[in-house]
Amino acid sequence: MGDPSVDDIAVLANPRAGRGRHRGLLPAVLDALATSGRPVRLLTASTGAEAEQACHRAVAEGVSALITIGGDGTVHRALQAVAGTGVPLGVIPAGTGNDFAAAANLPPPPPSRPRGADGTEPVAEPVAEPGAGDPLRPRGVGGAGESGDFLPSSGAGGAEVGARGFPGPRWVGGAEAQGLPGPGWAEGFFRGGRGAVGAGRARGPADGPGSGGGRHAGGRRGSGGARGAGGAAPGVPETALRAAEAIAGALRSGRDHPVDLARVTGAEGGVRWFGTVLAAGFDAVVNERANRMRWPRGPRRYDLAIVLELARLRSRHYRLVLDGVDHRFDGVLVAVGNGPSYGGGMRICPDADLCDGMLDVVTGGPMGRGALARLKPRLRQGTHVRDPRVGVHRAREVVIEADGIAGYADGERIGPLPLRIGCEPGAVRLLR
Structure with a gap:
């Protein structure tokens, strides 16, 4: 070679x-x-x-x-x-x-x-x-x-x-x-x-x-x-x-x-990088469930995971530390965006910018199955942030803590919470 x-x-x-x-x-x-x-x-x-x-x-x-x-x-x-x-x-x-x-x-x-x-x-x-x-x-x-x-x-x-x-x-x-x-x-x-x-x-x-x-x-x-x-x-x-x-x-x-990247440090000190969005709410729970399942194969495994997790949907208690300021809340959605979208154009953090040196944090408070299902189509245009149950924050460093949840970023499993996420300005140089 x-x-x-x-x-x-x-x-x-x-x-x-x-x-x-x-x-x-x-x-x-x-x-x-x-x-x-x-x-x-x-x-x-x-x-x-x-x-x-x-x-x-x-x-x-x-x-x-x-x-x-x-x-x-x-x-x-x-x-x-x-x-x-x-x-x-x-x-x-x-x-x-x-x-x-x-x-x-x-x-x-x-x-x-x-x-x-x-x-x-x-x-x-x-x-x-x-x-x-x-x-x-x-x-x-x-x-x-x-x-x-x-x-x-x-x-x-x-x-x-x-x-x-x-x-x-x-x-x-x-x-x-x-x-x-x-x-x-x-x-x-x-x-x-x-x-x-x-x-x-x-x-x-x-x-x-x-x-x-x-x-x-x-x-x-x-x-x-x-x-x-x-x-x-x-x-x-x-x-x-x-x-x-x-x-x-x-x-x-x-x-x-x-352009900026997000640097994630796990509880044991391991470091990963991501470019788009880290999910640590219901979406991450569904991913985790589907990845544990061995049947059925293919897309039906994901569909079944959604059904199973919707049936047991519940708010979780989160602790967010945003640039040193403690925030605690109960909810079903948490996303940290270096970029605005995940999943092929779902604008979960619609105002996130790869070049601003900041992370956008979007949270969703307590809601039932029907409310969550109605919120999801609004992700395509990013209009879900107008819902009063949705909060938007910005920070250079974010710590997320919650029990029983693993974070997923760029669609890949990062690891269980707690996670520390920092924005690293200019961490990668793009050819274009």
């Missing part, structure tokens, strides 16, 4: 992101990234935990950037490695949720396009996938989550990714919170040699030393670059290619943008 280079762009790809709708995405995106003039390699791993370790190794080796292809769960893995290091992060949104990308305005808006014959502009493709929006749906249980569904790691099979797109995924069951992920992260090693970049090609392992470019392994020629005259490659969403092209341009010009 060759020695790592400090010029490398390391790529973490998740083919099951977006429920596998874009299996032809990877080759075209690699072509676009190769126009940065730097070698491009995919990280090798067989599980989500190994993928996170691969990100840490790549950063320790001194890669010039880490790029994610997927949704919020994929970004979450990469954040654990790049936070606070100065290594830039590129995000190519290809998941069902893409809430971090949306909050960071990724990809950048396209250049102005000519108006149609009727005088209207073409409609821009949304970043989020249709039908994504359920903030409660746990990772690996048929919802907005994606962790655990990755490319099989099988030696030569990884080298063929570029030619065939994403192979059919295999699911091994469970949820990432319980050590789950399923089969494998992208494997392979693709270098865009400097001699090949001018032709818009990336050299894969099938090319011999000094071959100067040619194919991604298995035969997809990149002489036409990531796009042809007709725009995006067939089956590849325009937003993904636009993001890859923007990342390549940012690398060529040395351009990045600092």
Whole structure:
């Protein structure tokens, strides 16, 4: 696979992101990234935990950037490695949720396009996938989550990714919170040699030393670059290619943008980072229940978890410490937002901003099943904050305490309360 280079762009790809709708995405995106003039390699791993370790190794080796292809769960893995290091992060949104990308305005808006014959502009493709929006749906249980569904790691099979797109995924069951992920992260090693970049090609392992470019392994020629005259490659969403092209341009010009992250410290001192929202209310309880269940499989497990938890819905006693000020209340919802949304556009913290150095905290007081069900549709527009039972606060540091609840952030299990969450301004530098 060759020695790592400090010029490398390391790529973490998740083919099951977006429920596998874009299996032809990877080759075209690699072509676009190769126009940065730097070698491009995919990280090798067989599980989500190994993928996170691969990100840490790549950063320790001194890669010039880490790029994610997927949704919020994929970004979450990469954040654990790049936070606070100065290594830039590129995000190519290809998941069902893409809430971090949306909050960071990724990809950048396209250049102005000519108006149609009727005088209207073409409609821009949304970043989020249709039908994504359920903030409660746990990772690996048929919802907005994606962790655990990755490319099989099988030696030569990884080298063929570029030619065939994403192979059919295999699911091994469970949820990432319980050590789950399923089969494998992208494997392979693709270098865009400097001699090949001018032709818009990336050299894969099938090319011999000094071959100067040619194919991604298995035969997809990149002489036409990531796009042809007709725009995006067939089956590849325009937003993904636009993001890859923007990342390549940012690398060529040395351009990045600092944004905030939230740093979470657990009761035992472990640290995790998140980019979007940490949930510690009813939504987190549903995730925890679904992740413990082994039957039924798929989305029905989540649906059953909602029914079971609604039947036993009760207010819990919370203690919040906001910048040292103690707040105690009984309620059913607590969310801490670095960004405004989770679950594919549910704006639980509608005024949260990735660049303001603050965390937004939204709480929901005591309410019954009917009131909670009526509140949920209002999350899409963020109008739930007008309900008198909903409170909104802002702080640089938040401590959450309650019995019997685990926090979930970016859709991933963080750990049981109490949790201490601090906003770290400019903790990650985004390529855009």
